[in-house]
Each structure stands twice: as C-alpha cells, then as structure tokens.
Amino acid sequence: RRPDDHVVVIFGATGDLAKRKLLPGLFHLARAGLLPERYRVVGSAPAQFALDDDDFRRHARDAVAAFGLCEPTGEAWRTFEASLSFGSADPDDPGPLLAKVRAAEDAIGGRPRRLFHLAVPPAAFGSVIKLLGETGLSEGSRVIVEKPFGTDLASARALNDTVHAVFDESRVFRIDHFLGKESVDNILALRFANGLLEPVWNRDHISHVQIDVPETLGLEGRAHFYEETGAFRDMVVTHLIQVLGTVAMEPPVSLDAQRLRDEKAKVFEALRPVDPAHVVRGQYEGYRDEPGVAPDSQTETFAALRLEVDNWRWAGVPFLLRTGKRLAQQRQVITLGFREPPLRMFPTEIAGRDKDRADEIVIDFADPGWIAVRFLAKKPGPAMDLAPAEMTFRYEDSFRLSHGLEGYERLILDAMLGDQSLFTRSDGIERIWEISAPLLKSPPQTQPYAPGSWGPEPAVGELVAPGHWYLPDH
Numbered sequence: 001r002r003p004d005d006h007v008v009v010i011f012g013a014t015g016d017l018a019k020r021k022l023l024p025g026l027f028h029l030a031r032a033g034l035l036p037e038r039y040r041v042v043g044s045a046p047a048q049f050a051l052d053d054d055d056f057r058r059h060a061r062d063a064v065a066a067f068g069l070c071e072p073t074g075e076a077w078r079t080f081e082a083s084l085s086f087g088s089a090d091p092d093d094p095g096p097l098l099a100k101v102r103a104a105e106d107a108i109g110g111r112p113r114r115l116f117h118l119a120v121p122p123a124a125f126g127s128v129i130k131l132l133g134e135t136g137l138s139e140g141s142r143v144i145v146e147k148p149f150g151t152d153l154a155s156a157r158a159l160n161d162t163v164h165a166v167f168d169e170s171r172v173f174r175i176d177h178f179l180g181k182e183s184v185d186n187i188l189a190l191r192f193a194n195g196l197l198e199p200v201w202n203r204d205h206i207s208h209v210q211i212d213v214p215e216t217l218g219l220e221g222r223a224h225f226y227e228e229t230g231a232f233r234d235m236v237v238t239h240l241i242q243v244l245g246t247v248a249m250e251p252p253v254s255l256d257a258q259r260l261r262d263e264k265a266k267v268f269e270a271l272r273p274v275d276p277a278h279v280v281r282g283q284y285e286g287y288r289d290e291p292g293v294a295p296d297s298q299t300e301t302f303a304a305l306r307l308e309v310d311n312w313r314w315a316g317v318p319f320l321l322r323t324g325k326r327l328a329q330q331r332q333v334i335t336l337g338f339r340e341p342p343l344r345m346f347p348t349e350i351a352g353r354d355k356d357r358a359d360e361i362v363i364d365f366a367d368p369g370w371i372a373v374r375f376l377a378k379k380p381g382p383a384m385d386l387a388p389a390e391m392t393f394r395y396e397d398s399f400r401l402s403h404g405l406e407g408y409e410r411l412i413l414d415a416m417l418g419d420q421s422l423f424t425r426s427d428g429i430e431r432i433w434e435i436s437a438p439l440l441k442s443p444p445q446t447q448p449y450a451p452g453s454w455g456p457e458p459a460v461g462e463l464v465a466p467g468h469w470y471l472p473d474h
C-alpha cells in the first residue's frame with residue numbers, strides 16, 4: 001500500500017538528524033517506490049539558518065552521499081531532488097514556509113496530506129507546534145515528534161497538553177526509532193507466531209532479561225544536547241524501556257495500533273518505580289574536557305539499572321538495562337536467560353563464563369540483527385562432558401533481503417500511512433516518566449569509568465545478584 005499524496009515538512013532540515021537519517025531515508029523510500037505517487041519535501045529552519053532551494057538540494061545530496069544506502073545519482077535522484085524546496089519559519093515570520101508549502105501543494109494538485117517532522121531540539125517542540133496551530137498548517141495534518149519527549153513527568157504532561165491543543169492523539173507520531181528496527185518488530189513474530197517460544201516466555205522459565213546497548217560512540221558534537229539529557233533520558237527512557245515493552249507485553253488481541261499499544265501501556269503500568277539503589281550512573285573519564293561540557297558536569301554517560309515488572313508473567317524476574325557512551329563495544333542486544341533445570345544430573349560442572357553463556361536466547365537487534373538459541377550439548381567423545389552450543393538465525397540465510405528498511409524509514413512511511421503501531425503514546429510516555437521520578441529526584445553519584453571499558457565495575461556487577469553481567473558476543 002502506497003501512502004496518499006503528501007507534502008512532508010522537515011523542521012530542523014539543516015540539522016544533524018535530517019542529515020544522517022531523514023534526508024537519506026526519504027531518498028531510500030523514494031528509490032524503493034514506497035513514497036506516494038506525488039510528494040514534495042519542504043525543508044525548514046529558523047531564518048538564521050535559511051537556505052535557498054538549490055543550496056538545500058545540494059545539502060540533501062551531500063547528506064545522501066555521506067549517510068545514505070544508495071548514491072544520489074541517476075533518474076531516481078533527479079526526481080527526488082526536484083521535489084525538494086526550503087522555506088524558513090520563525091514564530092513571528094512563518095511566511096516563507098507557508099509560501100513553500102502552498103507552492104508544493106499546488107504542484108501536487110488536489111488535497112495532499114501534510115506531515116510535519118519535528119527534527120528540532122526538545123526545547124523547540126512547543127514553539128513549532130504553536131506555529132503549526134496559529135498558521136492553520138496543522139489542519140488535517142500529522143506530526144512526528146522527536147525524542148526525548150519531556151524531561152520528567154511534569155514537562156511530558158505539559159508537552160502533551162501543548163501538542164493536544166493543536167493535534168488530537170490520532171495525528172501525533174512520537175518517534176522512537178528503535179521500535180522501527182526490523183529486528184525489534186520481529187520480536188512480535190518470534191513470540192506470537194510460534195508455538196515454540198511463547199510457552200516458556202515467563203517467570204516459570206526465564207530467570208532474567210538483559211537489554212544492553214553499549215556504544216563506542218562519544219558525544220559526536222552533541223555536547224549541548226547531551227549535557228542536558230544524559231544517558232538515562234537519551235537512551236533508557238526513550239529506547240530501552242520501549243524495547244522492554246515489546247519483550248514483556250502480553251499477546252495483543254490483534255495487531256492494530258490501539259491493541260498493541262494498550263498491551264505495552266500495561267507493561268509500563270506494571271513497572272515498579274525505579275529504585276535509585278538499583279541504578280548505577282557513570283561518566284567516562286575525559287567527558288568533562290569535551291568541548292561544551294561543564295568542568296563539574298554531573299551528567300551520566302552510562303546508566304545500568306534493575307527494573308521489575310510487577311505482573312503475573314514477570315513477578316520476580318529482574319530486567320537489567322545497560323547503556324553508555326565510549327564503552328568497549330557498539331551493540332544492541334536482548335538476552336533472556338533460562339532457569340536451571342530442577343535437577344543437575346550431569347557429572348561435569350560447566351565452569352565460569354561458559355556456564356553463563358548457555359541456556360539462553362539472544363536477540364541482537366543492531367541492523368540487520370540475529371537471534372541465537374544457546375544451550376548445553378554433549379561434547380562428542382566417550383565422556384558425558386557438556387559444552388555450550390548454539391543455533392543461530394541470520395536474516396541473510398533465510399531471506400533474500402538481509403536488510404529491509406532502516407528504523408527511521410519504516411517509521412516515516414508508517415506515519416504517512418497513518419499507522420501508529422510503532423509510535424509511543426502519551427499515556428505510556430507519562431507512565432515511564434512517573435516510574436523514573438524517584439531516580440530523577442535522588443540520582444546516585446556518577447562514578448568514573450575508563451573509556452573503552454564496560455563502565456563502573458564492580459558497582460554494575462552488584463546490580464546482578466546472583467549472577468554475572470556479561471554481553472554475549474558472536
């Protein structure tokens with residue numbers, strides 16, 4: 001199904017996100033024949049960053065060349081490029097943007113739908129939304145709001161009020177690009193399309209769940225944003241708890257957006273408020289010397305925490321979440337560890353690390369991702385010696401396409417189609433801020449860690465009792 005004709009407006013069109021993800025993503029969608037038959041893309045930014053149409057096209061070409069999956073060449077590029085224009089917008093002067101949107105609508109003809117993507121810093125969400133309301137651009141339109149959505153419960157509520165004064169919830173698409181990842185979406189298929197796994201996907205069989213997103217990346221020139229945000233808001237609230245929602249949810253009655261999001265909201269409802277004693281905050285050594293970072297900054301660049309989902313399925317199963325900048329590896333991994341069988345009847349003990357690596361399901365959700373089932377097997381030979389073994393699913397082994405749409409591409413397409421399934425909902429976001437309140441109120445001290453390490457050990461290890469926090473490698 002192709003979306004209706006559209007004018008897509010990107011606020012923050014000269015910014016980092018537009019350059020890395022949105023412009024390359026839109027071009028990839030265009031090349032794949034997934035954009036509407038008739039569309040236009042209008043870039044926007046405050047007048048001080050204004051470009052003319054030709055400069056914006058060059059900017060887009062450079063962005064696609066640097067970050068896109070396909071080269072900005074040939075007929076496909078020329079068609080896409082011709083769809084681009086730029087109109088600046090300031091709260092007291094939205095005129096240039098209005099003129100470009102009108103021109104784009106006239107060029108398409110009929111009544112194309114408008115989709116606004118707010119790729120601007122969170123502090124600017126409110127003023128852009130107001131501008132859309134005051135100019136009437138909001139009428140009949142949809143809006144994609146970037147993350148983080150608020151900084152705490154009060155600000156998320158206030159932002160929801162601002163948004164809802166202009167757009168009703170059915171037209172609001174709060175983005176978490178992790179939910180657009182192919183291998184996160186695949187968790188629904190894995191769990192609910194197979195009789196094999198779902199029966200064991202609960203506290204009777206699973207001893208713990210780990211969601212790990214270590215990054216080797218540092219600030220990438222985003223000190224201003226990051227100083228205000230930190231790892232907990234940037235990653236845990238925004239992405240990791242959303243992934244937890246997909247892992248922990250009950251089977252929905254159907255796959256429509258409301259049912260799916262109802263089930264996730266119930267998981268968030270069941271989350272126990274974060275206990276600051278179950279959180280480790282870290283800051284990599286050298287962070288305070290980065291340009292734009294305060295010399296006495298307390299911002300955490302690492303967060304590890306233990307969460308509990310107080311419901312029938314998960315009571316007593318720790319959910320261990322960990323993420324941070326400048327860590328040893330760049331990974332995105334969910335691990336479900338299984339309980340030991342009731343009786344140990346094998347003569348040999350599996351020692352140390354090997355023991356931890358057996359009897360688990362590992363879902364690597366970095367594009368393109370893989371899934372491994374690890375188990376203990378008898379080592380060939382006369383003795384009953386056990387060793388870890390595994391079965392692995394890789395996209396490229398089973399499907400011709402090892403790589404579908406990138407997270408942002410999938411989500412922009414879904415927003416054009418009006419499908420909210422993979423977007424976060426106001427009640428879910430507010431609940432996540434609500435359970436975060438004790439931590440935001442009394443955050444533990446940040447502890448230093450060496451760049452390239454696994455964060456402030458042994459504090460992190462203490463969160464995992466009994467057991468041992470490790471990242472399955474491959």
Ligand code: BG6
Pocket residue numbers: 177215217234
């Ligand atoms: C973003 C965060 O939302 O997600 C970044 O702001 C982080 O700090 C990024 O690096 C990770 O996402 P990806 O696209 O690498 O999966």
